[in-house]
Amino acid sequence: MNITLTKIAPDQFTLTFDVQSIEISERDLKTLWMRIEDAVRPEDRAQREARIRAFLDRLTEANDTGIQALLRTAAHEDILVLLYSSEQDDRLKKKLYGNMSENSIKMFVEDLLFVFREGVPGYRVDDAMLRLIGTVDKMVESGILSFKPPR
Numbered sequence: 001m002n003i004t005l006t007k008i009a010p011d012q013f014t015l016t017f018d019v020q021s022i023e024i025s026e027r028d029l030k031t032l033w034m035r036i037e038d039a040v041r042p043e044d045r046a047q048r049e050a051r052i053r054a055f056l057d058r059l060t061e062a063n064d065t066g067i068q069a070l071l072r073t074a075a076h077e078d079i080l081v082l083l084y085s086s087e088q089d090d091r092l093k094k095k096l097y098g099n100m101s102e103n104s105i106k107m108f109v110e111d112l113l114f115v116f117r118e119g120v121p122g123y124r125v126d127d128a129m130l131r132l133i134g135t136v137d138k139m140v141e142s143g144i145l146s147f148k149p150p151r
Helices: 026-040 042-059 064-073 076-085 090-097 102-115 122-141
Strands: 003-009 012-017 020-025
Touching (some): 012 026, 020 026, 042 122, 064 122
Antiparallel strands (some): 003 012
16 A cells, blocks of 8 residues: 655645545644554553653642643643543642632633533543643743642
8 A cells, every 4th residue: 555645735734545635634644643653552552641640640749830820821722631631630620720710710611511521532632731741841941830849
């Protein structure tokens, strides 16, 4: 099978399998790549999930001003995924919501109910968490966000 990928615009590609071609966005291409990776190397999926869990656990130890800066800096959809992911972790949920205004809490809760009423696809969680991890890493490097020392 002959497979080719051609960039046709800044966020658009043509994916060709022999003679069959489809146009695909960069986001969908990344999702496809992640799903292929998961199928070919399931251990990578487990490592990614462990990294996300460690990231969420570590956020509970972040300073409040850093959390506030993260909530202002990160994309709205990424924060929604973060809040959705914190639903089973009372410490993290308290940390995140405790650093929001009442209006922000109301807005995010309404958005969560609307956007994720049928759950969140795994690829959206993965994408958002990778962006959030990158954002937090940059904030730590610049001194905006810090963590309490491990107990």
